[in-house]
Amino acid sequence: MKKRIIYSALLVVLTGVTWGVLYLNSLLPILTGYSAKYMCSAVFVSNRNPLETEAVELNFSLLRYVTNDIDYTAKSVTSHFLWGRSRAVFREGFGSTLLRDVDEVSLKRQIFYSFPDFSYNQDTVLWPLGNRIPDRKTAVDKSALARVADKLMKSNYYHGNAFAFIVIHDGIPAAEQYKIGFNGKTRFLSWSMAKSFTNAIAGIMVKEGILNIHENTGIASWQHDARKQITINNLMQMQSGLQWNEDYGNRSDVTTMLYNCKDFAGYAINKTIEYPAGSNWYYSSGSTNIVNFLMRKHFISDSAYYTFPYSRLFSKIGMPDAVFETDASGTRAGSSYIYATARDFARFGLLYIQDGVFNGERILPEGWVRYSTTPATHSKGNYGSLFWLNRGKYYLSAPADMFSCNGHDGQRIFIIPSRSLVVVVLGYSPKSNNEMNFNLLLSDILGTLR
Secondary structure, eight states: OHHHHHHHHHHHHHHHHHHHHHHHHHHHHHHHHHHHHHHHHHHHTSOOOHHHHHHHTTOSGGGGGOEEEEETTTTEEEEEETTEEEEEEEETTTEEEEOSSSOHHHHHHOOOOOOOOOSSOGGGSBTTTSSBOOOOOOSBOHHHHHHHHHHHHHSSTTOSOEEEEEEEETTEEEEEEEOTTOOTTOOEEOGGGHHHHHHHHHHHHHHTTSOOTTSBOOOGGGTTSGGGGOBHHHHHTTOSOBOOOOOTTSSOHHHHHHHHOSOHHHHHHTOOBOSOTTSOOOOOHHHHHHHHHHHHHTSSSHHHHHHHHIIIIITTTTOTTOEEOBOTTSOBOTTTOEEEOHHHHHHHHHHHHTTTEETTEEOSOTTHHHHHTSOOTTTTTSBOSSSEEOTTOSSTTSOTTOEEEEOTTSOEEEEEGGGTEEEEEEEOOOTTSSOOOHHHHHHHHHTTBO
């Protein structure tokens, strides 16, 4: 009898250990992949200090135990934890890419057909296209706003960890401040703010007659089931009905896609459908990457695909140094990976607060901003087309017409048309740890308007 109990106990322990090892084994590509990709972009795209990056953004959960080896000659990062290993490489134009189901030599053979040099020097050109700020007053108490900036950047008054802060009022920068170690030339990670840039590129393609967002996607593997009814608009409004898990805290669809797949869109395309297209709202990074894949199919060559955002968007709104990273298959990672300066992100906000017009030129088609900020039918007023909305008053201190680009770790571009206000906050303020009180911050910023 005792032997049977002992054997049963040992079996339970062995089963638990086996399950634990198998689960940990499934986590290792995500842990090491996250660290390698993040560090590679931080060092070679943003010119960050690797020790600071490890101490701040990579200092949580099991990630704090990952070892990152940086090769400055090869411009790569190899990350190790237990028996797991991942490698990310930097390529000019493409940014940093995690090696998944592709060898480094083949990946580095890919050529980024960059847009020719811009015809202007931003340091000699007036804002908003350039960096020379006009000496023009706006209806904002700059002293009060400077005190808000100090409380954000130099104390923990609003919680979180801000690296950069810009406020634009009536089209003019009214406040700009950076944490020590960052400056106006630093490229900051967008995380999911990249989704709103996907919206802009789609809008420009619609304007030029390249894309029809209301047509079915035409994806071959979807033509034999209910997925054939999904439109690009459904994907952009997060109402595709596809099965998806956006939980960043564990091994989920979004973490598997970003850190254990060569083809982000391909992973999402293989998902089954749970709801009829257009009948249910669920936030999905996979949907945005499918949109970027469909965009790529509409160009005659990859060179045309890669240069399009630069020639039609970035060069037009003063973002010459932005980097829009791709996955290992070459498709833009439109869910997550744009690196740009704080002023670049502010300029993007200006494009939308000015109804798609920038520096006197119409960039987005007429009506596109209205479409982008019209609530998706099942989002309860919280989401439009790749933009978050405040129709449901999530931010009680802000007007209902505010819409925003939201990044996973607290990156924000707040756009408030009724107050002629754009607010950019960049840094590391995840919900899981020391989340920033954006409601209080917005309240104090709005309070500085005369």
